[in-house]
């Protein structure tokens with residue numbers, strides 16, 4: 001397995017993942033925040049994770065209630081199929 005990480009002092013990816021949510025929520029202490037920030041600027045694994053988390057967080061906090069029409073259509077189709085009994089479970 002390829003190592004993306006430079007071996008600098010500080011946290012490894014597992015540790016970053018553990019505190020990432022807290023970091024984005026701004027509830028970690030300053031030193032941890034610094035470690036996470038420097039790790040994220042350097043890590044090809046954690047950086048996209050962090051971006052994804054913050055996007056989810058942003059869209060939640062923006063209270064975006066609009067739903068992708070395609071998703072909605074998919075749900076509708078699914079509902080019809082359920083109504084037709086296509087998904088009856090074995091009893």
Ligand SMILES: [Zn+2]
Pocket residue numbers: 012013016039043044045046047
């Ligand atoms: Zn990482």
